[in-house]
Amino acid sequence: MKQKRLLSMLILIMIASTVLAACGSNNKNEGASNTGSNATTETPVEAKDQVFHFNMASEPPTFDPGQAQDSQANTALNLMYEGLVRMDESGKEIPAAAESWEISPDGLQYKFNLRKDAVWSNGDPVTANDFVFAWQRVLDPATTPAPPYAYQLGYIKNANAYNAGDITDFTQVGAKATDDYTLEITLENPTPYFLGLTSFYTYFPVHSSVKDNDKWATDYATMITNGEFVLSNWTTGQKLEFTKNDKYWDKDNIKFTKIEASLVNSGAAELSSYKSGQLDYAGKPTGEIPSDSIPSVKKDLPNEFEVKGIASTYYYEFNVTAKPFDNAKIRKAFTMSIDRQAIVEKVTLGGELPAYGFVPPGIKGNADEFRNEYKDAGYFTEDVEAAKKLLAEGMAEEGYTTLPEVTLIYNTTEGHKKIALAVADMWKNNLGVTVKTENLEWGVFLETRQNLNYQIARAAWSADYNDPMTFIDMWTTGGGNNDSGFANAEYDQLVKDAQASQDNAVRMESLSKAEKILIQDEQVLMPIYYYTNVSLTKENVKGISIDFSGAIDFSRAYFE
Structure with a gap:
């Protein structure tokens, strides 16, 4: 059975890869001309x-x-800051603020040798103490608001232990600057993906001057950063401008002199601006190409259109503390009653x-030891009749003759709206349940979700590093990115077991059991689809880099 499931998974991956290759980056080398209906509106490519x-x-x-x-x-932060390492497009760690590193044979000790030519945008040297200061700030239980990625x-x-307040002396935490350019880190357990984690923004250094400047992150004129670009202009709601940082240690390899980002919450407007030559890039992860325009732009702009499969999941999450979704049977009914293929x-x-x-x-491990199947993973099936039965049972358990009013919230884009309306229509037709949809501005949406002021919310998660743990540990009790109210002691223990084990087979088994609790047993989430990155360039x-997770890096791109 295991071999059969593995074969099924491999066949599905090959089919998906063929589809993506047919409409993806390979087309960029075919040299096809723009002969479609929109070709005449294009601005000619020129230096x-x-x-x-x-x-x-x-x-x-x-x-x-x-x-x-x-x-x-x-x-934005990946333009403005630089961590100890950075990731290339293949997901490999390469030197950044650290020019080299050493890892002990037992995987517990990391010694980073910082480059001596790295300076902050104000000219101060970037030191090991800047990393220690930044990490202590994130972990300090007094930091307000509490950092979600602590x-x-x-x-x-x-x-x-320090973050929980059980230890009050930060010198007991395993992050020490032994001199200005040497950072030594001791881990709780060997962690095979830790080196890559140091490229993540929570691990970025922060200049010590922020201690005396409450406005440092809201006033671009006082931001001191260490990356390839500095934020040189910020017109709220209109645009951001990033100017090349001439103090950056590798400035000779940074070709863009300026990167300008418009702030327009309309996929149609974004596509129009791209076609008129006002934008050089359009699409995910920062913007959107309207879904109904994808067939035409794929046809008309084959050398500029790209689709890339990425390690990212689009889903709806339930507030398990809010009625009626404090009942698992009702959550399962909503999950099983939609048509994902449609x-x-x-x-x-x-x-x-x-x-x-x-x-x-x-994600590493998903095609073999972590989960051996794509569709038939045993977590749930799409079954309208079974969903109706579960809904009736859940309502009876709660004493409902009719469901309380249900609202689905999403952040404002045409794409999220279309999905929300389609899903709400499926719930209406298949379950007889009317669901109100409500769009919120991004910042308000995030705050609403974090504060558990919702019933169902649109969500997505992209990998922070290439291991299943990046999708699993966020749902532990009280986790900074756990916006569902979900708390499960068995789940928490499985995550701890996976974090503590040096045996990869044991790790994967623990993580797989945790995902089963999350999706099958408790149905905290309603998975909808695995993302692709759709873009025009x-x-x-x-030189634009989009890594396995869908994160984009413009810093080393250039015009030919």
Whole structure:
């Protein structure tokens, strides 16, 4: 049975890969001409100054690496800051603020040798103490608001204990600057993906001057950063401008002199701006190409259109503390009563794969030891009649003759709206339940979800590193990104077991059992599809990097 399931998984992955290859990056080398109906509206490709333009569908909620938790902030912060390492497009760690590192044979000790030519944008040297200061700030239980990704530092010895207030002396935490350019880290347990984690924004250094400047993350004029670009202009609700940082240690390899981001929450407007030559890049992860325009732009702009499968999942989450979704049978009924294939074929149109689990196929371990199947993982099936029965049972348990009013919230984009309306229509037709849909501005949406002021909310999760743990540990009790109210002691223990084990087979078994609790037993989430990255890039733009998770890096791109 295991071999049969594995074969099924491999066949599905090959089919998906063939589909993506047919409409993806291979087309960029075919040299086809623009002969479609929109070809005459295109601005001819020509040499230009190294000023790059793209769109962000929403403004980053924060420019504080310790408070960030979304793709918009990720894109901006990766231009402005640099961690100990950075990731290339294949997901390999390469030197950044650290020019070299040493890892002990037991995997518990990391010694990072910082480069001596790295300075902050004000000219101060970037030192090991800047990293220690930043991490202590994230872990300090007095930091307000509580950093959502504090748990991401929990691999460091005693970090969780300090964050919980059980230890008050930070010198007991395993992060020490032994001199200005040497950072030594001790882990709680060997963690095979820890090196890559140091490229993540929660691990970025922060200049010590922030202690005396409450406005440092809201006033671009006082931001001191260490990355390839500095935020040089910020017109709220209109645009962001990033100017090349001439103090950056590797400035000679940074070609763009400026990167300008418009802030327009309209996929149609973004596509129009791209076609008129105002934008050099359009689409995910920062913006959106309207789904109903995908077939035409794929046809008309084959050398600029790209679809790339990424390790990211689109889902709805239930507030398990709010009625009626404090009842697992009702959650399961809503999950089982939609048609995911119809959504990806008729609504999203970007080559997405229907999702029946939370961890996507592109993550290490998913195609073999972690989960051996794609659709038939045993978590749930789409079955309208069974869903009706579960709904009736759940309502009877709660004493409902009719369900309380139900509202689904989503952040404002045309794509999220279309999906929400399609899903609500399926719930109406299949369950006889009327669900109100409500769109919220990105910042308000995040706050509403974090405060558990919702019943069902749109959500998505992209890998922070290439391991199933990045999808599983966020749902532990009280986790900074656990916006569902879910708390389960068995789940928490499985995560701890996976974190503590050096045996990869044991790790994967624990993580797989945890996902089963999350999706099958408790149905905290309603997976919908596994993302693709759909984008348009002008032919004279080279060097944009989109990694396995869908994170985008413009910093080393250039105009040819």
